[in-house]
Amino acid sequence: MSEHVDSVRTYAAVWLILLALTAITTAVAFVDLGAFSVVVALAIAVVKMLLVALFFMHVRHSTQLTKLVVVGGLLWLSILLTFTLADVWTRGLIGTPGR
């Protein structure tokens, strides 16, 4: 939006944080965190996504409608994932009739 012109400094700070997070996520991958590895990796990725969305894509300055659209999209992706995983993860949990 042309009303909000962020400073170069703000963008530079976000950029540097993004690079740092990339280095961190790469380094952490070589550490044995067990099942926690994927949680950490995804958490860092989510933080990076939020930084890009809020600052580079100006979502923090955007209208309610834009924010709703973003949330809606992510929500729908999560519906696809969770409902399908609800099937995959519970197969064999309750026996199949006849087996």
Add this chain to the structure above:
Amino acid sequence: MITAAAHERETYLNASYGIKSWLLTKDHKRIALLYLFTITLFFFIGGAFATLIRIELLTPQGGLVSSETYNKLFTMHGVTMIFFFLIPSIPATLGNFFLPMMIGARDLAFPRINLLSWYLLVIGGLFALFAMLAGGVDTGWTFYTPYSTTYSNTWVIATAIGIFVAGFSSILTGLNFVVTVHRMRAPGMTWFRMPLFVWSNYATALIQILGTPVLAVTILLVFCERVFHIGIFDPALGGDPVLFQHLFWFYSHPAVYIMVLPGMGVISEVISVYSRKPVFGYSFVAFSSVAIAVLGFLVWGHHLFVSTQSVYAGMVFSFLSYFVAIPSAIKVFNWTATLYKGSISFATPMLYAFGFIGLFTIGGLTGLFVASLGIDVHVTDTYFVIAHFHYIMVGGTIMAYLAGLHYWWPKITGRMYPELWARLSALVIFLGFNLTFFPQFILGYLGMPRRYHTYPDEFQVLHVLSTAGASVLAVGYLMPMVYFIWSLRYGQMAGANPWGATGLEWQTASPPPVHNFDEMPVVTHEAYDYTTVLGEVEVG
């Protein structure tokens, strides 16, 4: 020619001439007519496949076509009817034409993207047509793997491309509608003053945006598996065919709401006009459209009840499937309440609306049958399911589409259709439809499987009844083709508002000028406010 008496007045039809002025138009009204022509063509192609299917099913041994050919017939019937007729139908024709007018806009937000949408449908259709003419595709419209990815020797790739491209047509239309409704409403046109037809198309657009991309990527994966042999769904590599079904039905269930929601919007308009009453419970009907769109995304697993999907997930999907029936029921109750103490006119659109309410109710209630895990185990993949969805798609959507075409015909063309012939056609269609599809409920319940062209002798009577019905139905569909075209030259001239309807589209000439309104309207009253409209319903 079309607007003989109004040739002095410029309308969207005569403002420019020549094929380029149509093929390069940015006018949403002309694009709507381009779509009308295209989908009508596909309707009759799909209908031709249906005819062959019904003829084949006259005898228990089949014999007209081989099993392989029969597989192609029902596949191509489904693909054509769903992707190239029903999905575009109401939004791309009536929605394109009237959504901008109803909210007081000059056009959609992105007219060139609107034209692109039409071209994408045509291009997709050409790929699909090529596949049909080159030998056909036999996977079923559902393209289940690994048959579609590995074992079928038919034109899967060409059909997949066709559906992929047509999918983007649908996505772009949805995108256009959403942005238009949010950003192009005339002054005073608040959300809750919009006609319910706009609400329905808006909800439909949400589904198109959120669901169709998943179909697109799924079709893309099938394409890649066939062409590059990168097997995502190949069990030999550890791939999961049920994953395909999840991805496919994530779209294809909401797709049925893409097909029926706009029809419900038409019915809201028609019921109101021909009862001369505001729609009862306007906000409930408006919210129910959005509720259907949202809840429709949570139930796709009911197509996977017998697929080895986990029983736990099946129970969740079954429960939610009962839930999604509620907003549809709310609409039916509200329409009925609208009729109560209304000044009812039995014009053709109203006849189709009555047909819709009855037949959609039957279709919807039988949906509850199949939503039940216990019953579905018995009736899935039988003619019961076929009858269920044809009651909704044909008894529902196509009836609503015809209702809308008749209702808005005067506005689109400036001519009235011949009322007597139109009512007769509606009756023929209603009778033909029920004779075709009611026996199929019985057939399915008795165990007749779908996608089979041979069957035990005891089913023959029901199949013969069904085919007889199909012949009547075919006649019923041909009649409007004839009299609509006849009306273009010989139909009675229509005024701006022959039905005495509310709605901004009736405040401008029939046919409308290029920019819809001579002066941009400012809206000061609620939707369906009949005190603002003079005049009675003119029924010829």
Add this chain to the structure above:
Amino acid sequence: MANHAEAQAETLALREQFDTAEQQKDASTLGMWVFLITEIMFFGGLFLAYTVYRDIYFPVFALASSSLNAVIGAVNTAVLLCSSFTMVLAVRASQVGQRNALIIFLILTLILGVAFLGVKAYEWNEKFQEHHVPGPTFHLEGTGQQGEAQLFFSLYFAMTGLHALHMVIGCGILTWLLIQSWKGKFTPEYMTPVDIAGLYWHFVDIIWIFLFPLLYLIDRHLGK
């Protein structure tokens, strides 16, 4: 003056379906955001397939993942993040009317984007050399589950391929923007195309932000 109004209208490129420039900008921006939502769902199908198969075949996926070069992947991620930085600076330049800065930043973004694609091409070539491309010649050392290993690489090629296609389209859009910027088409009052192209570019970057750890960093501590 009529000329000034005409010139301004021309600069704004106000389309006839819109009443004001602000309405046009709002509609275009909303349109791009809605399009990005469709892209989330489009890629989402692939993410679903990935999630399901990684869950079922975790050890094979981890092994396959370790055959990718994590350092190259990380460097490429950094390249793309830098391109997002230059892109947002380009958008900012157009917001404040700095034509030269706009052009420079667009060029830098384009260079970084092409660099990313170059590295990707190198990586893909490596996979071809190592026989990690699904098909009759596929072989991944260290496992008996060759089929399941192919699933990983099918997803690898599908996801990075689709991402690369979006990058190519993005580079095309950037080129068009460069031409328009050179012609001086963008002003603080009318920079919508730059703005929404920026949204697209950042979105494609976000996809990669997820692809990198999911494809390259599955349980790295096991192997190297």
